[in-house]
Amino acid sequence: MAMSTAIVIVGAGLGGARLVADLRSGGYDGELVLIGKESHIPYDRPPLSKSVLTGEAVKADLHPESFYIDNKVDLRIGTKATAIDPVARTVTVESHDGVVEKLYFGTLVLATGLEARSLPIADGKDGVTTLRTFDDAVALRAEIDGARTAVVVGAGFIGCEVAASLEARGLDVTVVEPNRAPLALALGEQVGAMVGRILVARGVELRTGVGVAGITGDSRATGVTLTDGTELPADIVVLGIGSVPVVDYLEGSGIALADRGNGGGIACDQVGRTSVPDVYALGDVANWRDSMGTPSRVEHWNSVVEQSSKVARAILDIDEPAARPAVPYFWSDQFDVKIQALGHPSPDDEVHVVSDDGTKFVVYYSRDGVLTAVVGAGKAGAVMKLRGKLQEPTPVSDLLD
């Protein structure tokens, strides 16, 4: 029997959808299969906590259905991968109606993303939800009309964005965060507190330095009890407490996972190759190595776009163009303020406040005198103009008055 030459992509999120485009535009004309667990054509996640949740957008599709037809993609949504056999070169998949199939691959790309973490105390209670999928966003949106109060657990990016959206829809929102400031792990306490001001100015109540001890209510949540004893009423409880890579289907496959200490996920090299030949991984699930060989797993939108381009070139054996060093970027929209981070902000870095009007700000981060990141709120022009300074080591003193 002839070996399959099909490229099979497991995971129909941003990574899978971008890779389809990059492979076809890279000249690949062969069989292309895109498998997605969710019952939706590939969609973008950033709008879920914002325009989809507030009802301003009814969908967040990355491409219309015609894109997959025009690009001759065998798109299988509502289909979950349950096993990989690298020797037989098969992916076992199960459709939502229970039909099991083995698909042969020539090249396999894993882009299965993340699953949101939940809390054991939440199990089985109505009114408690995480926000990762389109269905989560639609279900949460439906709860808003009948609700008055909401508690958001976790002041990371998801927690803050959900809090802003629920407050904007008229709910009384309280955010509970064990760290001393929102976004403390991503941006450090000082800058995290500056972002917290944006939420508080619009009416969100922020409870930092405290955790959740329990969720009251029998079959349906009625409130949240904090570790300091405070009881908060809650018609809706949203958990924004992190997420874990989806790798259960890799058990027994021999595809190596990265150490948790390095971020976990599927272990890859600089262009997404895993420990098994002809198997790649990209996106939130993938732990890549940078040019110095350092492993890390990044959950940012722009990193997926970069990775897709590299994986496509690696698969098609196309040379990398002379690389302009990519500067990591992520953003978060809270109310109408866009928070942006360029570079690698670390909570341990030195922070230099360059401008601050009480809402909008620009901050430089440095380590050993060298600029490591620029973070801004409502100052996109000022932030982006510094991108060049992050492409090579720049003394922060050069940039400060």
Add this chain to the structure above:
Amino acid sequence: MKIEVNYQTCESNGLCVGAAPEVFDLDDDDNLHLLLDTMTPDIADDVREAARQCPRNAITFGG
């Protein structure tokens, strides 16, 4: 080929400014401006990269 920005979809992330500063600019109010609106060989790669990086798919060229 004309370079076009969908200003309704644009959210002023500014990745385009980073990828093609000769073509895209953000003013002090974070409004995006096109400095050049026609694709020429010298800017084509930068504009393509800007379009790829835009989180809102707001940049197109053609027609």
